[in-house]
Amino acid sequence: MVKIYALAVLYKGVNNASLLKAAYSLQSFSIFQRNSVQEFMAFVSKTIVERTQPSARQSVKEGEYMLQVYVRHDNLAGVLISDHEYPNRVAHTLITKILDEFSASVPPTSWATAEENTVDFHVLPQYLTKYQNPKEADALTKIQNDLDETKIILHDTIKAVLERGEKLDDVVAKTESLSMQSKLFYKTARKTNSCCNF
Incomplete structure (x- = not known):
């Protein structure tokens, strides 16, 4: 079954990305792993936004x-984490819709200064539930023609997104945004190659 694990809206600042609002669907993970998985998904979302150019x-x-x-050109960013079955075009159409609605309801002047995951954007969890089935987003895809002109860069691994010579293990070790528990969870998952293969 197709699965979306996370939807997030972020702001790409000069030196880092801040998480404005996120919604997660983590029922497929054990109850003991969920906090670490959520924290790691937030971390990976920030990292990938920081390494993606505007527009x-x-x-x-x-x-x-x-x-x-x-x-986007205004540094508002969206991230969708899913399994491989979820169609790329549908995912990017959904991200565009979410960012358009977010920018219409949340003043841009507050994006850079908002506290982590505190912005009031109550429709994000609803979208996470509604669009688990990509067929729900088919109508969005038909309406949205802008993506035809936009090139989506596809990378095989997150290593391709990191700066030359940079390793995800080093980024995880240096970051202060992950708890020790999540860092340990990442190392264990890496060794066992199970849950979080980021």
Whole structure:
């Protein structure tokens, strides 16, 4: 079954990305893993937005996951994390719709200063539920013709997105946005090659 694990709206600042609002569907993970998985998905979302140029779209395959990212010209960004079955075009259409609605309801002057995941954008969890089935988004895809003119860069792994010589293990070790528990979870998952193969 097709699955969306996360939808997130972020703001790409000069040196980092901040998470404005996120929604997660983590029922397929054990209850003991959910906090670490959520924290790691937020971390990966920020990392990929920081490494995506404004007015660009990227799709990144990593293990059993697909990360779709779009950073608009105004540095508002959207990330969708799903399995490989979720169609790229539908994911990018959904991200565009979410960002358009977000920018219409949340003043741009608050994006750079908002506290982590505190912006009131109550429709994000509803979209996460509604668009689990990509057929629901087919109408969106038919309406949205802008994507035809937009090139989506596809990467096979997140390593291709990182700066030359940079390793995800090093980025995880250096970051202060992950708890020790999540860093340990990442290392364990890497060793066992199970849940989070980011």
